[in-house]
Each structure stands twice: as C-alpha cells, then as structure tokens.
Amino acid sequence: MLYLSELLIQHHELENFDELLALIDKVKKNERFFRIDVKPPFQDTPENWEDRLEAAFY
Template structure:
C-alpha cells in the first residue's frame, strides 16, 4: 500500500503540488495496488480538490 505521508517524507525535493501529482503517477506504475491519503499536502498551491486529483493520478 502506498501512503501519501511516505511519499512526502521520502521525496523532500518536491516543490509544489504538480510535482507531487507526477510522483504519484510514477509510484502507481511500480506495482502498488492501493493508495491511502493519510495527510494533507502542505504546498501553497494545493487546490481544494486535492484528494480527487491525487486519486485520479494514482488510478
């Protein structure tokens, strides 16, 4: 299972929400079957529909 908190901890180089979306797309192609959103990203450009966007990027 892929946790959003783990991505944020392991990838300090992420500078904005769009980079996070791309990272989740990459991680989903590595064979993870489930994605758990357990924290809210703290980027200044995080949109209101951030959960929907991250789930769409994973699936």
C-alpha cells in the same frame, strides 16, 4: 500500499502539487492501493486535492 505521508517524507525535494502528481503517476505502477493520510503541505494545493490525487493514482 502507498501512503501519501511516506511518499512526502521520502521525496522532500517536491516543491509543488504538480510535482507530487507527477511522482504519484510514476510510482503507481508498483502499488495496488493508495492511502491519503495527510494533506499535502504545498502553497498551490487546490481545494479538490483529494480527488486529484486519487485520479493521478487510479
């Protein structure tokens, strides 16, 4: 299971929400489930951030 919090800890080089989406798209092939357990800490995180993260994973 891929946890958003673990992904953010492991990839502290991420600078914005779009980079996070690209990373999720890259690592999703190795994971079956995705748990959104924190809000991304980026200035450009949109209001519909949960929907966009789920769409990037699924």
